[in-house]
Amino acid sequence: MTAFPYRRLAGFYFFYFAYLGAFAPFFALYLHSEQMSAWQIGVLMSVPQLTRIGAAHLWGWWADRGVGGLRVVRLASLAGTVSWLGLFFSHQFMTIFMSLLGVMFFWSAALPLVEATTLTHLGENTARYGRIRWWGSVGFIASVTGIGYLLDTWPAKTLLTLVWVLMLMVLVFCWTIPEAKVKPHGSDDLPIWQILMRPEVIVLILAAALMAFAHGPYYTFYTIYLVDHGYSKSMAGALWALGVVCEIGIFLWMPLLYRAASLRLILLVSFALAVVRFLMIGWGVESFVCVLLAQSLHAATFGSFHAASIGLIHKLFKGRHQARGQALYGSLATGLGGAVGGFVSGYAWTTLGPAWTFTLSSAVAFLGLILLWWKLRWVQSDPSAS
Numbered sequence: 001m002t003a004f005p006y007r008r009l010a011g012f013y014f015f016y017f018a019y020l021g022a023f024a025p026f027f028a029l030y031l032h033s034e035q036m037s038a039w040q041i042g043v044l045m046s047v048p049q050l051t052r053i054g055a056a057h058l059w060g061w062w063a064d065r066g067v068g069g070l071r072v073v074r075l076a077s078l079a080g081t082v083s084w085l086g087l088f089f090s091h092q093f094m095t096i097f098m099s100l101l102g103v104m105f106f107w108s109a110a111l112p113l114v115e116a117t118t119l120t121h122l123g124e125n126t127a128r129y130g131r132i133r134w135w136g137s138v139g140f141i142a143s144v145t146g147i148g149y150l151l152d153t154w155p156a157k158t159l160l161t162l163v164w165v166l167m168l169m170v171l172v173f174c175w176t177i178p179e180a181k182v183k184p185h186g187s188d189d190l191p192i193w194q195i196l197m198r199p200e201v202i203v204l205i206l207a208a209a210l211m212a213f214a215h216g217p218y219y220t221f222y223t224i225y226l227v228d229h230g231y232s233k234s235m236a237g238a239l240w241a242l243g244v245v246c247e248i249g250i251f252l253w254m255p256l257l258y259r260a261a262s263l264r265l266i267l268l269v270s271f272a273l274a275v276v277r278f279l280m281i282g283w284g285v286e287s288f289v290c291v292l293l294a295q296s297l298h299a300a301t302f303g304s305f306h307a308a309s310i311g312l313i314h315k316l317f318k319g320r321h322q323a324r325g326q327a328l329y330g331s332l333a334t335g336l337g338g339a340v341g342g343f344v345s346g347y348a349w350t351t352l353g354p355a356w357t358f359t360l361s362s363a364v365a366f367l368g369l370i371l372l373w374w375k376l377r378w379v380q381s382d383p384s385a386s
Helices: 006-031 038-045 045-066 068-090 093-107 110-122 126-153 156-176 193-196 200-216 214-226 231-260 264-281 290-297 298-316 319-351 354-375
Strands: none
Touching: 006 038, 006 110, 006 126, 006 156, 006 214, 006 231, 038 045, 038 093, 038 214, 045 068, 045 093, 045 110, 045 193, 045 319, 068 093, 068 110, 068 156, 110 126, 110 156, 110 264, 110 298, 110 319, 126 156, 126 298, 200 214, 200 264, 200 298, 200 319, 200 354, 214 231, 214 264, 214 319, 214 354, 231 290, 231 298, 231 319, 264 290, 264 298, 264 354, 290 298, 298 319, 319 354
16 A cells, blocks of 8 residues: 655645745736736736636546546646746736736646545545645745745846746656545546536535635735735735634644534635625725734635535545546636636726725625525535544
8 A cells, every 4th residue: 555645745735835825925016016007917817717717627637537637737737837937028918918828727737636636645534634735834834925025125027936946846746746546436437517516516616616706806916905005025925924824723723623513614604704804804904903813814714615625525526536526626616716806806906996895805705605504504524534
């Protein structure tokens, strides 16, 4: 029996989320330095989610055809890393858009397929997922904190080199992770659309899309919002890091949480706290205490929500459908929801203003809360957590 590849998976998560820690909080600042408008920034920051809508499904389908999830990740990530070099020569909106579209098309393969591999390695011990995934949070913290300090003195275009180096490190670990043997399951012969059309799957994906939509303004404009209100870039990076520190705490606590509460209750509380968090960000940015409290709620709006959702998708898509299940979740929920949220935030930022844009996020999270409370009633706690 193959030993569980803890260190190799941990290394992948560390550098993948370190790459996200460089890109997500600071790429909008780079675009701002290139004189992009709020609408253009909103569009460009939506590209990662936009590409997941179709690309993640394509990569999951290819992996399920017998190619192997890790082989797909390695080839696609290599192409994405090479494609990033095009951004060094792209300075106009359309050229940046096309370069970023190519990069994210390939990079959309990495996370859902490695998530499927991780959960397959774990088998029935899905409650241990948080103990591996927290390394990604550590990588995000190290990246967002360090790069925040660097960009206080270095030019914004330095970010392009830093992101590319982190991509190379992700690529190295992609080649070290072993494939996981997928156990046959009774649903293997079912067309995947029959699983996708189950009411509980539809409700979960719709709710997750609403959560991704609600985070659109946060991932697109949060750093700019802080800087515009007098916070330094290093302080903005530290605040991003605080949110992820709280996320780590919830990941480590998830086995206990799984035993104490149903997955449905975890999801409901996550949405309820998202409603509160985005109102605090929108209307309390002048209060440092309010900003700190809002960032601590990242433990719920991302941490507990993500862990519960990923675990639930793993239960709903069994056997040979696991890779495509995670990919479909990423494309339809994170991809479509995040892309729409990013597009809308770019428009709302200049028409409604920042505070009302985050209020819109809160309202969308409230819709997700009502949807889950009304329609998702069957989800029980994870028995493997004990």
